[in-house]
Amino acid sequence: MGKEFVQRITDMDENFAQWYTDVVTKADLIDYSSVRGSMIIRPYGNAIWENIKNELDQKIKDTGHENVYMPLLIPESLLQKEKDHIKGFAPEVAWVTHGGEEELTERLCIRPTSEVLFGEHFKNIIHSYRDLPKLYNQWSNVVRWEKTTRPFLRTLEFLWQEGHTCHETEEEAFEETMNMLNVYATLCEDILAIPVLKGKKTEKEKFAGAKSTYTIESFMHDGKALQSGTSHHFGNEFAKALNIQFTDRNGSLQYVHQTSWGFTTRIIGAMIMVHGDNRGLVIPPKVAPVQVMIIPIAHHKEGVLDHAYQLKEKLSNYARTEIDASSKKPGWKFNEYEMKGIPLRLEIGPRDIKDQKVILVRRDTNEKITVPIEQLETKIEEILNDIQHHLFTQAKKHRDHNTYEVRSFEQFKEVMETKKGFIKAMWCGEETCESKIKEVTGATSRCIPFEGEVISDKCVCCSHDAKHFVYWAKAY
Numbered sequence: 001m002g003k004e005f006v007q008r009i010t011d012m013d014e015n016f017a018q019w020y021t022d023v024v025t026k027a028d029l030i031d032y033s034s035v036r037g038s039m040i041i042r043p044y045g046n047a048i049w050e051n052i053k054n055e056l057d058q059k060i061k062d063t064g065h066e067n068v069y070m071p072l073l074i075p076e077s078l079l080q081k082e083k084d085h086i087k088g089f090a091p092e093v094a095w096v097t098h099g100g101e102e103e104l105t106e107r108l109c110i111r112p113t114s115e116v117l118f119g120e121h122f123k124n125i126i127h128s129y130r131d132l133p134k135l136y137n138q139w140s141n142v143v144r145w146e147k148t149t150r151p152f153l154r155t156l157e158f159l160w161q162e163g164h165t166c167h168e169t170e171e172e173a174f175e176e177t178m179n180m181l182n183v184y185a186t187l188c189e190d191i192l193a194i195p196v197l198k199g200k201k202t203e204k205e206k207f208a209g210a211k212s213t214y215t216i217e218s219f220m221h222d223g224k225a226l227q228s229g230t231s232h233h234f235g236n237e238f239a240k241a242l243n244i245q246f247t248d249r250n251g252s253l254q255y256v257h258q259t260s261w262g263f264t265t266r267i268i269g270a271m272i273m274v275h276g277d278n279r280g281l282v283i284p285p286k287v288a289p290v291q292v293m294i295i296p297i298a299h300h301k302e303g304v305l306d307h308a309y310q311l312k313e314k315l316s317n318y319a320r321t322e323i324d325a326s327s328k329k330p331g332w333k334f335n336e337y338e339m340k341g342i343p344l345r346l347e348i349g350p351r352d353i354k355d356q357k358v359i360l361v362r363r364d365t366n367e368k369i370t371v372p373i374e375q376l377e378t379k380i381e382e383i384l385n386d387i388q389h390h391l392f393t394q395a396k397k398h399r400d401h402n403t404y405e406v407r408s409f410e411q412f413k414e415v416m417e418t419k420k421g422f423i424k425a426m427w428c429g430e431e432t433c434e435s436k437i438k439e440v441t442g443a444t445s446r447c448i449p450f451e452g453e454v455i456s457d458k459c460v461c462c463s464h465d466a467k468h469f470v471y472w473a474k475a476y
Contacts, residue, residue, distance in 0.1 A: 223420020
């Protein structure tokens with residue numbers, strides 16, 4: 001017999017990084033390309049992204065946005081019009097210097113993001129307050145020349161959506177910023193079963209050129225945080241740099257107020273690290289490419305395959321259903337589909353057909369449930385909903401259990417050295433303290449939550465008066 005597909009996965013508590021690599025490759029999510037730091041998203045991984053994309057795209061359209069597409073290349077002179085923006089991205093920018101055999105007279109940047117492209121276009125199409133708001137979104141790829149890479153989490157090229165909007169007033173722009181952050185949070189919690197913290201980034205951690213940045217932060221199994229989506233309030237600084245003006249209701253020229261917001265394929269990495277276990281992926285039913293996998297038992301016996309295909313046809317009306325009728329042994333199939341995180345396995349054999357029942361096996365709990373065939377439709381819907389709820393509840397419980405409240409820097413250091421997780425602590429608002437915390441402990445500020453607490457009246461680092469309640473953690 002040839003080398004088996006199902007191989008041992010590194011124990012996640014022994015070497016989490018290797019566990020992650022094992023899962024993304026052995027579950028057929030990605031393959032490595034010939035360019036360092038780039039990945040090939042295989043059909044199964046792409047199907048997960050398509051399900052996420054479809055959910056988010058509908059939410060974006062439901063809030064009045066239109067999809068557009070901007071060019072891949074940005075002239076250097078255009079990028080330089082926004083100094084803070086290019087300063088923030090300069091170390092990660094990839095440049096095109098030649099076209100065929102000829103050296104270009106001006107370098108072209110491969111987009112790390114598209115603010116200036118949208119800004120140039122907005123300048124050409126916005127003239128009056130009647131042209132506002134402009135609510136645009138694009139689905140695209142971007143390139144950032146990362147030094148350290150890991151599939152989905154940080155790659156040279158990744159897929160995302162980036163929204164760019166223009167508004168008549170600052171209040172409208174701020175409302176848009178918050179609305180889109182809430183769209184991301186809802187997607188993560190309701191569709192991906194990932195609990196998130198919502199809040200504002202510090203000045204040090206905000207997007208280059210933004211007036212303010214807002215984030216959703218999720219908690220991984222290994223105790224690290226992952227920034228899972230951001231929404232930026234630009235004010236009118238980009239508009240001033242790119243001269244995006246409109247005639248207001250009084251006939252005066254004004255600069256538009258802008259926002260930008262993005263959500264990337266790194267959320268697949270979050271899903272893996274929040275829900276996965278030592279048997280591989282655990283995929284929430286709402287984004288699972290296959291929700292029910294039918295495994296015929298003793299399928300060489302008369303009638304077994306016929307009944308299995310009849311079930312597939314019936315179930316496909318209300319769940320994404322597939323069947324494995326290959327000659328591989330059932331145990332091999334069980335392991336493969338556990339590795340791939342398929343929410344429900346349905347087993348049917350000669351005895352089951354005789355008794356008019358099937359066996360359902362949950363991926364999240366490994367529970368086996370015997371179900372009469374006439375109750376199958378109702379029961380599968382019930383179980384899939386319960387899996388979705390259980391994954392969210394389990395992830396939130398894990399996050400809350402690993403969140404620690406500290407009042408002194410010594411306590412902060414002790415928690416970071418002996419435990420893994422979020423730290424809740426007060427901060428004076430000074431970047432010197434924020435930088436010292438990172439230098440000494442490795443933890444960064446994740447967000448200033450909207451629903452803050454008052455742990456003490458002193459900064460955890462310098463003991464001066466505190467201004468903000470902050471979540472801190474080591475992060476990807």
